[in-house]
Amino acid sequence: MGQAKRAAGAHAYMKGIAPFLGVATPERRSFVREMCKELNPPSSDELGKTARALWKLEYREYQYAANDVISIFAKQCDKSFLADHVEHLITHKSWWDTVDGLGGVAVSPLTVKYPLISLMRKWNKSDNMWLNRAAIQHQRGRKFDTDIPLLFEFCDYHSDRNEFFIAKAIGWALRDLSRIDNSAVKRFLKDHPNLNWVAVREAKKLGFK
Numbered sequence: 001m002g003q004a005k006r007a008a009g010a011h012a013y014m015k016g017i018a019p020f021l022g023v024a025t026p027e028r029r030s031f032v033r034e035m036c037k038e039l040n041p042p043s044s045d046e047l048g049k050t051a052r053a054l055w056k057l058e059y060r061e062y063q064y065a066a067n068d069v070i071s072i073f074a075k076q077c078d079k080s081f082l083a084d085h086v087e088h089l090i091t092h093k094s095w096w097d098t099v100d101g102l103g104g105v106a107v108s109p110l111t112v113k114y115p116l117i118s119l120m121r122k123w124n125k126s127d128n129m130w131l132n133r134a135a136i137q138h139q140r141g142r143k144f145d146t147d148i149p150l151l152f153e154f155c156d157y158h159s160d161r162n163e164f165f166i167a168k169a170i171g172w173a174l175r176d177l178s179r180i181d182n183s184a185v186k187r188f189l190k191d192h193p194n195l196n197w198v199a200v201r202e203a204k205k206l207g208f209k
Contacts, residue, residue, distance in 0.1 A: 048085030
Protein backbone atom coordinates (compact mmCIF):
# COMPACT_ATOMS: atom_id res chain seq x y z
CA MET A 1 0.00 0.00 0.00
CA GLY A 2 2.88 2.36 0.69
CA GLN A 3 4.46 4.69 -1.83
CA ALA A 4 7.95 6.14 -1.49
CA LYS A 5 7.05 9.53 -2.97
CA ARG A 6 4.03 9.96 -0.70
CA ALA A 7 6.09 8.82 2.27
CA ALA A 8 8.81 11.38 1.57
CA GLY A 9 6.23 14.15 1.19
CA ALA A 10 4.48 13.25 4.43
CA HIS A 11 7.80 13.06 6.27
CA ALA A 12 8.71 16.55 5.09
CA TYR A 13 5.26 18.00 5.81
CA MET A 14 5.38 16.63 9.36
CA LYS A 15 8.82 18.18 9.94
CA GLY A 16 10.52 14.80 10.22
CA ILE A 17 8.58 13.76 13.33
CA ALA A 18 8.64 10.13 12.15
CA PRO A 19 9.21 7.98 9.05
CA PHE A 20 6.17 7.21 6.90
CA LEU A 21 5.16 4.18 4.86
CA GLY A 22 3.32 6.32 2.34
CA VAL A 23 -0.11 4.76 2.88
CA ALA A 24 -2.97 7.06 1.86
CA THR A 25 -5.58 7.82 4.52
CA PRO A 26 -8.55 6.19 2.69
CA GLU A 27 -6.54 3.00 2.12
CA ARG A 28 -5.39 2.88 5.73
CA ARG A 29 -8.86 3.42 7.15
CA SER A 30 -10.37 0.82 4.84
CA PHE A 31 -7.74 -1.74 5.83
CA VAL A 32 -8.16 -1.07 9.56
CA ARG A 33 -11.95 -1.21 9.26
CA GLU A 34 -11.80 -4.61 7.53
CA MET A 35 -9.37 -5.96 10.12
CA CYS A 36 -11.58 -4.78 12.98
CA LYS A 37 -14.57 -6.61 11.50
CA GLU A 38 -12.79 -9.84 12.37
CA LEU A 39 -12.44 -8.90 16.04
CA ASN A 40 -14.74 -9.16 19.01
CA PRO A 41 -15.34 -5.79 20.67
CA PRO A 42 -12.47 -5.24 23.12
CA SER A 43 -12.76 -4.03 26.68
CA SER A 44 -11.78 -0.43 27.30
CA ASP A 45 -8.43 -1.52 28.72
CA GLU A 46 -7.78 -3.94 25.83
CA LEU A 47 -8.50 -1.13 23.39
CA GLY A 48 -6.08 1.16 25.19
CA LYS A 49 -3.36 -1.49 25.22
CA THR A 50 -3.86 -2.11 21.50
CA ALA A 51 -3.48 1.60 20.81
CA ARG A 52 -0.33 1.72 22.96
CA ALA A 53 1.14 -1.24 21.05
CA LEU A 54 0.53 0.50 17.72
CA TRP A 55 1.99 3.70 19.16
CA LYS A 56 5.29 1.95 19.80
CA LEU A 57 5.77 1.04 16.14
CA GLU A 58 8.13 3.11 14.03
CA TYR A 59 6.07 4.37 11.11
CA ARG A 60 3.60 7.21 11.64
CA GLU A 61 0.73 5.42 9.97
CA TYR A 62 0.65 3.01 12.91
CA GLN A 63 -0.21 5.88 15.24
CA TYR A 64 -2.92 6.96 12.79
CA ALA A 65 -4.16 3.36 12.74
CA ALA A 66 -4.37 3.45 16.54
CA ASN A 67 -6.68 6.45 16.27
CA ASP A 68 -8.73 4.58 13.66
CA VAL A 69 -9.12 1.59 15.98
CA ILE A 70 -10.18 3.83 18.87
CA SER A 71 -12.75 5.48 16.60
CA ILE A 72 -14.18 2.14 15.48
CA PHE A 73 -14.53 0.84 19.04
CA ALA A 74 -15.32 4.18 20.68
CA LYS A 75 -18.40 2.75 22.42
CA GLN A 76 -16.11 0.46 24.40
CA CYS A 77 -14.23 3.32 26.08
CA ASP A 78 -15.00 3.74 29.75
CA LYS A 79 -14.67 6.79 31.99
CA SER A 80 -11.00 6.10 32.78
CA PHE A 81 -9.88 5.61 29.17
CA LEU A 82 -8.55 9.16 28.82
CA ALA A 83 -6.57 9.06 32.05
CA ASP A 84 -5.42 5.46 31.67
CA HIS A 85 -4.43 5.48 28.01
CA VAL A 86 -5.03 8.65 25.99
CA GLU A 87 -2.89 10.78 28.30
CA HIS A 88 0.01 8.41 27.58
CA LEU A 89 -0.61 8.55 23.84
CA ILE A 90 -0.80 12.35 23.79
CA THR A 91 2.51 12.66 25.62
CA HIS A 92 4.45 10.18 23.48
CA LYS A 93 5.56 10.75 19.88
CA SER A 94 3.68 14.04 20.20
CA TRP A 95 2.83 16.26 17.26
CA TRP A 96 -0.29 18.09 16.20
CA ASP A 97 -1.49 15.31 13.90
CA THR A 98 -1.84 12.59 16.52
CA VAL A 99 -2.81 14.94 19.35
CA ASP A 100 -5.65 16.49 17.36
CA GLY A 101 -6.60 13.06 16.04
CA LEU A 102 -6.96 11.77 19.59
CA GLY A 103 -8.99 14.87 20.37
CA GLY A 104 -11.47 13.95 17.68
CA VAL A 105 -11.82 10.23 18.35
CA ALA A 106 -11.46 10.16 22.14
CA VAL A 107 -11.09 13.41 24.09
CA SER A 108 -14.07 15.32 22.69
CA PRO A 109 -16.61 12.46 22.66
CA LEU A 110 -15.61 11.05 26.04
CA THR A 111 -15.76 14.43 27.78
CA VAL A 112 -19.33 14.69 26.50
CA LYS A 113 -20.20 11.17 27.64
CA TYR A 114 -18.56 11.33 31.08
CA PRO A 115 -18.02 14.05 33.73
CA LEU A 116 -14.30 14.64 33.15
CA ILE A 117 -13.90 18.37 33.81
CA SER A 118 -11.42 17.70 36.62
CA LEU A 119 -9.21 15.71 34.25
CA MET A 120 -9.40 18.46 31.64
CA ARG A 121 -8.40 21.02 34.27
CA LYS A 122 -5.45 18.82 35.20
CA TRP A 123 -4.39 18.62 31.55
CA ASN A 124 -4.86 22.35 31.09
CA LYS A 125 -2.47 23.06 33.97
CA SER A 126 0.01 20.35 33.01
CA ASP A 127 3.61 21.15 32.13
CA ASN A 128 3.04 19.23 28.89
CA MET A 129 2.12 21.52 26.01
CA TRP A 130 0.23 18.80 24.14
CA LEU A 131 -2.03 18.04 27.09
CA ASN A 132 -2.68 21.79 27.29
CA ARG A 133 -3.64 21.82 23.61
CA ALA A 134 -5.96 18.84 24.01
CA ALA A 135 -7.67 20.45 27.00
CA ILE A 136 -8.13 23.83 25.32
CA GLN A 137 -9.73 22.18 22.28
CA HIS A 138 -11.80 19.52 24.02
CA GLN A 139 -15.11 21.38 23.52
CA ARG A 140 -14.68 22.12 19.83
CA GLY A 141 -17.78 21.37 17.79
CA ARG A 142 -20.22 21.49 20.70
CA LYS A 143 -21.91 24.66 19.47
CA PHE A 144 -24.71 25.62 21.89
CA ASP A 145 -23.63 22.93 24.35
CA THR A 146 -20.29 24.68 24.91
CA ASP A 147 -19.46 25.48 28.53
CA ILE A 148 -18.36 29.04 27.76
CA PRO A 149 -16.98 29.94 31.22
CA LEU A 150 -14.88 26.76 31.15
CA LEU A 151 -13.60 27.53 27.66
CA PHE A 152 -12.59 31.04 28.72
CA GLU A 153 -10.99 29.68 31.90
CA PHE A 154 -8.78 27.38 29.86
CA CYS A 155 -7.87 30.03 27.29
CA ASP A 156 -7.21 32.66 29.95
CA TYR A 157 -4.79 30.35 31.76
CA HIS A 158 -2.56 30.29 28.67
CA SER A 159 -3.27 33.78 27.35
CA ASP A 160 0.28 35.04 27.95
CA ARG A 161 1.96 32.17 26.12
CA ASN A 162 3.44 32.46 22.66
CA GLU A 163 3.98 28.84 21.65
CA PHE A 164 2.48 28.42 18.19
CA PHE A 165 0.53 25.25 18.98
CA ILE A 166 -1.01 26.76 22.11
CA ALA A 167 -1.90 30.02 20.36
CA LYS A 168 -3.43 28.07 17.49
CA ALA A 169 -5.51 25.97 19.88
CA ILE A 170 -6.82 29.07 21.66
CA GLY A 171 -7.66 30.70 18.35
CA TRP A 172 -9.50 27.67 17.03
CA ALA A 173 -11.48 27.26 20.25
CA LEU A 174 -12.50 30.93 20.16
CA ARG A 175 -13.35 30.71 16.46
CA ASP A 176 -15.70 27.81 17.15
CA LEU A 177 -17.37 29.85 19.87
CA SER A 178 -17.71 32.86 17.56
CA ARG A 179 -20.17 30.84 15.47
CA ILE A 180 -22.68 30.98 18.31
CA ASP A 181 -21.57 33.89 20.51
CA ASN A 182 -19.64 36.53 18.62
CA SER A 183 -19.95 39.11 21.38
CA ALA A 184 -18.42 36.81 24.00
CA VAL A 185 -15.35 36.27 21.82
CA LYS A 186 -15.08 40.01 21.21
CA ARG A 187 -15.09 40.63 24.95
CA PHE A 188 -12.44 38.00 25.55
CA LEU A 189 -10.16 39.51 22.92
CA LYS A 190 -10.72 42.99 24.33
CA ASP A 191 -9.90 41.77 27.85
CA HIS A 192 -6.72 40.06 26.63
CA PRO A 193 -4.88 42.68 24.54
CA ASN A 194 -1.61 40.76 24.81
CA LEU A 195 -3.01 37.53 23.39
CA ASN A 196 -0.67 36.06 20.79
CA TRP A 197 -1.42 37.35 17.30
CA VAL A 198 -1.88 33.81 15.95
CA ALA A 199 -4.68 33.21 18.45
CA VAL A 200 -6.29 36.54 17.57
CA ARG A 201 -6.02 35.89 13.84
CA GLU A 202 -7.62 32.46 14.13
CA ALA A 203 -10.36 33.73 16.46
CA LYS A 204 -11.35 36.42 13.95
CA LYS A 205 -11.31 34.28 10.82
CA LEU A 206 -15.08 33.99 10.56
CA GLY A 207 -15.45 37.74 10.93
CA PHE A 208 -17.41 39.62 13.55
CA LYS A 209 -20.94 40.94 13.20
